[in-house]
Amino acid sequence: MKQFTFLDKAQETARNELCIFDGYFLWWERKFWIPLKSLSVAVRKKMATDPKVHAFEDVAKHNKTKDCWLIISGKVYDVTPFMDDHPGGDEVLLSATGKDATNDFEDVGHSDSAREMMDKYYIGEIDMSTVPLKCTYVPPQQAQYNPDKTPEFVIKILQFLVPLLILGLAFAVRHYTKEK
Numbered sequence: 001m002k003q004f005t006f007l008d009k010a011q012e013t014a015r016n017e018l019c020i021f022d023g024y025f026l027w028w029e030r031k032f033w034i035p036l037k038s039l040s041v042a043v044r045k046k047m048a049t050d051p052k053v054h055a056f057e058d059v060a061k062h063n064k065t066k067d068c069w070l071i072i073s074g075k076v077y078d079v080t081p082f083m084d085d086h087p088g089g090d091e092v093l094l095s096a097t098g099k100d101a102t103n104d105f106e107d108v109g110h111s112d113s114a115r116e117m118m119d120k121y122y123i124g125e126i127d128m129s130t131v132p133l134k135c136t137y138v139p140p141q142q143a144q145y146n147p148d149k150t151p152e153f154v155i156k157i158l159q160f161l162v163p164l165l166i167l168g169l170a171f172a173v174r175h176y177t178k179e180k
C-alpha cells in the first residue's frame with residue numbers, strides 16, 4: 001500500500017482508495033478522507049471485494065528489478081518478490097513490463113502450477129481503456145483452411161477462361177471446316 005501526503009492525494013483522481021496518511025489508515029470516498037475506524041461494515045466489505053483498477057501509465061512506471069509490475073490477461077501482478085525465483089529469469093520479466101504481457105506469458109506455455117502461483121502476486125485489474133493500442137494483446141488468428149493452397153483468384157480466372165477457350169476452339173473448327 002502506498003504512503004501519500006495529503007496534497008499528493010488531493011491532486012490524484014477521485015477513485016476509491018485505501019492509503020496510509022501520517023500513520024492512520026484512510027479511505028478516499030469521492031471527495032473526502034474517512035478514517036478507517038468510522039467506516040460502515042458495508043463499505044469495509046466493498047473495499048475487501050472491489051479490486052483496484054490501475055491505469056496503464058501507473059503500471060508502466062514499475063519497470064525495475066526492485067519494483068516490477070506485469071499486465072497479464074487484464075490483471076495486474078506485482079512480481080517484485082518473485083524476480084530472483086522466476087525459473088525463466090528476471091530479465092524476461094523486466095522485458096514484459098510497460099505493455100500487455102499476455103502474449104509473452106502465453107507463448108512460453110506456462111504450467112498450471114505457474115498459473116496458480118499468479119494469485120500470490122495479483123494486485124488488481126487494468127483499465128483497458130488506458131492501454132495504448134500498440135501495447136494490447138492480440139489473440140492469434142486462425143488461418144483459413146485451404147488444403148490445396150491454390151490462390152482463390154487463380155481458380156476464379158480459370159473458371160472464366162476455360163469456357164471461353166472451348167467456345168473459341170469451336171468457332172475456329174467451324175470456320176476451318178466451312179472454308180474447305
Ligand code: HEM
Pocket residue numbers: 070077079086087088089092093095096101104105108109110111112113114115117118121
Ligand atoms: C506472474 C507471472 C509469472 C509467473 C507466476 C511465472 C512463473 C513461472 C514458472 C513457475 C515457471 C517454470 C515453468 C512452469 O511451471 O511453467 C516459469 C518459466 C518461465 N517463464 Fe514465467 N512466470 C510469469 C511470467 C512470465 C512472463 C511474463 C514471461 C515472459 C516474458 C515468462 C517467461 C518464462 C520463461 C522464458 C520460462 C522458462 C521456460 C523454460 O525454460 O522452460 N514468465 N515461469
